[in-house]
Amino acid sequence: MFDPLEYLPILIFLFIALGISVLFVFLPMGVSRLTGVHQPNTEKNSEYECGFPAFEDPRSPFDVRFYLVAISFILFDLEAAFLFPWAVSLEYTGWAGWTAMMVFLGILAIGLAYEWKMGALNWE
Template sequence: MPEVASQYLPILLFIGVGIAFSLIFVGAPVLVSGLVGTAKPDAAKLAEYESGFPAFSDSRGQFDVRFYLVAILFIVFDLEAAFLFPWAISLHWTGQAGWWAMMEFLAELAIGLVYAWKIGALDWE
């Protein structure tokens, strides 16, 4: 039985080191900012930043749907960038099939961008 337990020792060590590093890299900055930083909330710090509506108000209130459109477009083009990096690295393995698959993907995204532009999703009044 001790032989089986010794096989799990590297896994337990890995988990322990991972937990220790996560506590150091997450907990230490929070602790240091709490000790050193100043917490002086004022009107400018508590004002709406990107959304344009008060953060703490009635949850049933209506707000402009364009915020969702901008967020969706951001996610789409962020995912495009996330797909382009591994594709560029592995292009020599995928060859022409990989090249044309990515060109089709980019063409579909371009069509989506043109459509969003055409219907006015990118216009801000």
């Protein structure tokens, strides 16, 4: 039979996690406003990583190289995420697993060489 008391520890954990996350988000903002550290200026509001101003017309043209670098980062980040479980399970997968990973890494190396040749990694 369904007993709601069995879910009480999970609910307590969720409420504590929600409270801590809200505390970590809103407490620094409140402290900075109270202590006078919150002083926005043009330098703080300028573009940081994206390469184009954030507070302009959203339909203005922008440089697509930022997105090329971001996609490359995600690709190689996923490669690193695949390498760890592959290295742990290599004993069980044997030569088939090793060959499959070498093909995967070869495809990524060809893609990186293509990006490099086309100048997608050059930033002016």
